[in-house]
Amino acid sequence: MGKRTRSQRRGSSPKNRVSSHRFPAANRLPRVSEKMAKVTDLVHSAAHTAPLARIKFEDGEIAHIAAPEGISVGQELAFGDKVRLRPGNVTKLSSIPEGTQICNIEARPGDGGKFARSGGNSGTLETRMGDKVRIRMPSGALKDLPANCRATIGVLGGHGRTEKPLxxxxxxxxxxxxxxxxxxxxxxxxxxxxxxxxxxxxxxxxHGPNSVSRNAPPGQKVGHIAPSRTGRGRTRES
Known part of the structure; x- marks a missing residue:
């Protein structure tokens, strides 16, 4: 009987959790519609690769969103279905023209943003397909999302963070x-x-297969977890 693996040991100890003071705020798109907000501060977060923008709505509500390149303190941001194509504005994918760079893209309407959230990343709206919109992700992959999902206009800040050596x-x-x-x-x-x-x-x-089941126990769940395919990719012959 062997020892517990690293993943098992980390799951049972509170010392492996991130200190709460390293998270100034959660990076989520607020659930609002047809509102204006003002950028009151740009916040550095050690736990995020992009800066956060602290915004204040007209009714006094405070929220934090990932800051795209080009926004500044004092700038007004628009939330709604019909907004200008200006960095920082948040609108639905159905209202964004094709070829626009977007970030902090929702996977499901109202989830607050799931894609293109790393510093310097952005996706591109490729085409509309009725109630679906095709997005080119930062990896180059194409993904079809519901047209009523929201996204932030622009490229996320924090570009070039990996260029400086440690x-x-x-x-x-x-x-x-x-x-x-x-x-x-x-x-x-x-x-x-x-x-x-x-x-x-x-x-x-x-030595042996490195693919494991999704339901494997913690001590065994290492390697490729429930892969869709394995082996070397083959190219089609014309």
Missing amino acids: MKAGAAHYRAKARGKPYPTVSGVAMNPVDHPHGGGNHQAV
């Missing part, structure tokens, strides 16, 4: 700590058999 291990340690990630990490194939399902052997390799 220089020393301490910088990598604090960057991982801000997100509640383990650092440094050891690959499973470098461990002993009692420490990880991929461990052991005369060379570092996964």
